[in-house]
Amino acid sequence: MEFLERFAVPHPSIAIYASMVAIGLTMIAIVAGLTYFKKWGYLWREWLTTVDHKRIGIMYLISALLMLFRGGVDAIMMRAQLSAPENTLLDAQHYNEIFTTHGVVMIIFMAMPFIFALMNFVVPLQIGARDVAFPRLNALSFWLFFMGAMLFNISFVIGGSPDAGWTSYFPLAGNEFSTSVGTNYYMLAIQISGIGSLMTGINMITTILKMRAPGMTLMKMPMFTWSSFIANVIIVFAFPVLTVALAMGTMDRLFGTQFFTMENGGMDMLWANLFWVWGHPEVYILILPAFGIYSEVISTFSRKNLYGYKSMVASMVVISLMSFLVWAHHFFTMGQGALTNSIFSITTMAIAVPTGVKIFNWLLTMWKGKIEVTTPMLYSLLFIPLFTLGGVTGVMLAMSAADYQYHNTMFLVAHFHNVIIPGVVFAMLAGLTYYWPKMFGFMLNERIGKWTAWLLSIGFLLAFMPMYITGLDGQARRMYTYSEATGFGPLNMISFVGAIIMAVGFALIVYNVYYSTRYASRDIGADPWDARTLEWATHNPVPEYNFAVVPEVRSSEALWDAKKHGHVLFKDSNYKKIHMPNNSGVPFIMSAIFFVWGFSFIFSLWIPAILATIGILVCMAHRSFEQDHGHYISVEEIEETETKMRGAK
Amino acid sequence: MKRKWMALSIIFAIATFLTGCEPLLVLDPKGPQAARQAQDIMLSIGIMSIIVLVVFAMLIFVLFKYRASKQSPDYEPPHMEGNIWVEAICVGIPVIIVAYLSFVSVQSNYIVEATPQGYEDKEPLVIYASSSNWKWHFSYPEENIETVNYLYIPTDRPLEFKLYSHGPITSFWIPQLGGQKYAMSDMITTLHLAADSPGEFMGRNANFSGKGFAENTFEVTAMSPTKFVEWVDEVQETAKPLTEEKFDELIEPGHLGRMTFTGTHLDFMPPPEGHNHGSSNADESIDDSHSEHEGDHSSH
Numbered sequence: 003m004e005f006l007e008r009f010a011v012p013h014p015s016i017a018i019y020a021s022m023v024a025i026g027l028t029m030i031a032i033v034a035g036l037t038y039f040k041k042w043g044y045l046w047r048e049w050l051t052t053v054d055h056k057r058i059g060i061m062y063l064i065s066a067l068l069m070l071f072r073g074g075v076d077a078i079m080m081r082a083q084l085s086a087p088e089n090t091l092l093d094a095q096h097y098n099e100i101f102t103t104h105g106v107v108m109i110i111f112m113a114m115p116f117i118f119a120l121m122n123f124v125v126p127l128q129i130g131a132r133d134v135a136f137p138r139l140n141a142l143s144f145w146l147f148f149m150g151a152m153l154f155n156i157s158f159v160i161g162g163s164p165d166a167g168w169t170s171y172f173p174l175a176g177n178e179f180s181t182s183v184g185t186n187y188y189m190l191a192i193q194i195s196g197i198g199s200l201m202t203g204i205n206m207i208t209t210i211l212k213m214r215a216p217g218m219t220l221m222k223m224p225m226f227t228w229s230s231f232i233a234n235v236i237i238v239f240a241f242p243v244l245t246v247a248l249a250m251g252t253m254d255r256l257f258g259t260q261f262f263t264m265e266n267g268g269m270d271m272l273w274a275n276l277f278w279v280w281g282h283p284e285v286y287i288l289i290l291p292a293f294g295i296y297s298e299v300i301s302t303f304s305r306k307n308l309y310g311y312k313s314m315v316a317s318m319v320v321i322s323l324m325s326f327l328v329w330a331h332h333f334f335t336m337g338q339g340a341l342t343n344s345i346f347s348i349t350t351m352a353i354a355v356p357t358g359v360k361i362f363n364w365l366l367t368m369w370k371g372k373i374e375v376t377t378p379m380l381y382s383l384l385f386i387p388l389f390t391l392g393g394v395t396g397v398m399l400a401m402s403a404a405d406y407q408y409h410n411t412m413f414l415v416a417h418f419h420n421v422i423i424p425g426v427v428f429a430m431l432a433g434l435t436y437y438w439p440k441m442f443g444f445m446l447n448e449r450i451g452k453w454t455a456w457l458l459s460i461g462f463l464l465a466f467m468p469m470y471i472t473g474l475d476g477q478a479r480r481m482y483t484y485s486e487a488t489g490f491g492p493l494n495m496i497s498f499v500g501a502i503i504m505a506v507g508f509a510l511i512v513y514n515v516y517y518s519t520r521y522a523s524r525d526i527g528a529d530p531w532d533a534r535t536l537e538w539a540t541h542n543p544v545p546e547y548n549f550a551v552v553p554e555v556r557s558s559e560a561l562w563d564a565k566k567h568g569h570v571l572f573k574d575s576n577y578k579k580i581h582m583p584n585n586s587g588v589p590f591i592m593s594a595i596f597f598v599w600g601f602s603f604i605f606s607l608w609i610p611a612i613l614a615t616i617g618i619l620v621c622m623a624h625r626s627f628e629q630d631h632g633h634y635i636s637v638e639e640i641e642e643t644e645t646k647m648r649g650a651k
Numbered sequence: 652m653k654r655k656w657m658a659l660s661i662i663f664a665i666a667t668f669l670t671g672c673e674p675l676l677v678l679d680p681k682g683p684q685a686a687r688q689a690q691d692i693m694l695s696i697g698i699m700s701i702i703v704l705v706v707f708a709m710l711i712f713v714l715f716k717y718r719a720s721k722q723s724p725d726y727e728p729p730h731m732e733g734n735i736w737v738e739a740i741c742v743g744i745p746v747i748i749v750a751y752l753s754f755v756s757v758q759s760n761y762i763v764e765a766t767p768q769g770y771e772d773k774e775p776l777v778i779y780a781s782s783s784n785w786k787w788h789f790s791y792p793e794e795n796i797e798t799v800n801y802l803y804i805p806t807d808r809p810l811e812f813k814l815y816s817h818g819p820i821t822s823f824w825i826p827q828l829g830g831q832k833y834a835m836s837d838m839i840t841t842l843h844l845a846a847d848s849p850g851e852f853m854g855r856n857a858n859f860s861g862k863g864f865a866e867n868t869f870e871v872t873a874m875s876p877t878k879f880v881e882w883v884d885e886v887q888e889t890a891k892p893l894t895e896e897k898f899d900e901l902i903e904p905g906h907l908g909r910m911t912f913t914g915t916h917l918d919f920m921p922p923p924e925g926h927n928h929g930s931s932n933a934d935e936s937i938d939d940s941h942s943e944h945e946g947d948h949s950s951h
Contacts, residue, residue: 094862094863094864094865095862098859098861167859171819171858171859173818173819173820174859174860179784179818179819179861180861264818268837269837270835270837274820304717304728305719305727307731309731310732310733310737311733313733313738313741335830335831335833336832336833336835336840337832337838337840337841340757340761340763344756344761347753347756347757347760348756348757351752351753351756352749352753354745355745355746358702358741359738359741359742361706362741363733363741365709365710366737368713369713369717370717370728370729370731371713371717371728372719372722372728373714374719375718383710383714386706386710387706387707387710390702390703394699394702394703397695397752398696400752400756402756403688403691403756403762403763403830404688404695404756404759404830405830406688406763406830406831407685407688407689407826407829409822409830409857410822410824410831410857410858410859411857471675474675474676474677474678474692475676475677476675476676476677476853478856478857479859480864481864481865482865483865484865489673
């Protein structure tokens, strides 16, 4: 019995039992549906084994949207619990698990795959490549992320969710104070998907450095590619720190090491330092590609080239370097003394300067432009004022003496949602709307899209502005309840109303996808937005090989050159056979074994853990000895596809 | 855009209405440290508001002036590269603002990390504040008394809090007296505070520490130095001594009401003093000379 007890949820509730049933039914429905419609082969051939960057991008996108709703449900439950004083909707343990999973899911399993979705889909097209540098590694990256996410998500029905906060500070996250397997899930699920992120970083850097179209020098790359490049450089430097920290945490919990424990010289703040040495650059990993999206969107819909291209690039390089020099501002209150705090206070404020440069450059891009307010542009226009609010509160938080009063309060919660939601989430939704025709060959409905943007913005303001006030009034973050005497009640109720409005906004996105799939016109041509960059020079949706002929480029706005200045993108009009990578099932299988591996470690099942480790090594050996030279797409096939695509215009 | 302005002004109105009756804790300081922090906060809000207004004004201007619907259909936006002067202004002005704020910030750092200004010539009252799940223990070594979950302090005297934890990292916070600082199991941190006038204040652990975190609060009462001495005398006469067994019981996870003892737990369970990190073995003495002789504790 003792063996089985660890799989039980420590604090079961009706909601959890209902979720178990729902998960079970969904799984049965998926299996039955696939069998009934005879789609198993299609699923395996076209999706599970694909190495096509576009399909991998779309799979990242679907996962990110699913996780957005998982994390969103957590958020609604938290806001509902706090909407009134002494509320009993959730108990302390349940609330602690929910805010922990909300944080992890939103950052690691929603925001990260969302930027990977856009990077994967857009970057190779934007630089005129046929795929990423290592297509199969790309598939492995995705499946590792996916399996990590799934592993994390089963935690609340098998064994219990982590409950030490998304920052998982030791010794609270150690065995002594966190007795369920929840934190093991945290350590291993993030580890597995983190390996995937690191591989994506290497893959994208190589792709951008080595596979650009002829004529595209570094300073002629579109801004989204630049931002992705820098974000991936940060990934490669930051993620190994997380890998090490998680490995140490795992060993503390499973093998009795004493890195972060209270006894035998363990240092609890070492975890906090390692976590934030990764954690702060992570913020910029998310925000830089978001800035890239805004640059593309604002330039396109102002009908003007991006103002200050060089200073945009320079500011991102500066941000990437400085992102590694500010981590201690997450714990000014650790007691490291006035000198250390002063240094980190100054570096943190300094990082506001390059960020401010970008805001001014976007405003100057719009100046003398011809602004057309489409849905992606509306998100960008809402982003500028809302993000500015979040940015300036960041400068306030950077004043370390004052931070002693902001730290650990709702003021901080308001600040980071104030940068992440308008900064990252709005950018991803703008990117989603902007690139949707590129992905699926039809546009999302503009009217529903604009409603969504407004609802999200109003909901956002209602949900988060009150937190600045309650924070200054002494409401600490992560409190599952508060007394009526504190007076936090009415403002928290406003937050709850805001959260509901945001939920309606997110639901509208799903409705928009449904509505547009049914009713939108498929006859949109290759360039529905009158865009400027190279990715719009090929068909919608994009053929497998991206470009039938490799384009030649002479500026960062290749398509605009072609449209306005008579630049010839495709000089060689004769098709040649195209070399493409072969599909492979190994990434999926290997990642599935990683899932088993992670699960075995979480529950200390050593025999399956050893078997899974062997399985992983066998998969790697298989790859080492495999002869795989890819395949060619014949000229006839290209001609046929191109004629068909052009016919669709 | 109109809808957003409406939403903004509604929120602002509600916020003013809700908080108008009572000032926010952090902005209602009752001690020199909190006053300095509130001053920094108001200063930064002021400067930041200007930046926000500038950005909002620029955005509204370009949106009204350069909307496609306001221009002739054949208007072609010009190609513009960056302009060195424009960009120098975009960098220069923020640099000046940040430099000024950094200057203030560094100054404040040294102020809040030292004996409060105006109190330098007075003898500080040392109080050891240690947290256990989910309580606060306040030891007054000089007065030789200890309380649980409530704190009596004299006004007009600097307070030197020595913070540490018997469990997870916590954060000691009395918003009206000054900002918070972490309490950890493997080292002692020092927080300098002072109360200007008598009053009752809210104190709490601000750092998440598990199930009982929300209720991990304590009450602070500041009183005149004479009343404080009276209270100490009263405790000396009426309270029971704190035994090791009793203290072991107290630090078990759970919640407790107010409690008062004579003697402190520092004698039999010394705080993690004298080493940067490492064990807090009960048999190690906190005697300073002892720690100096065995200054290599942390390296074992």
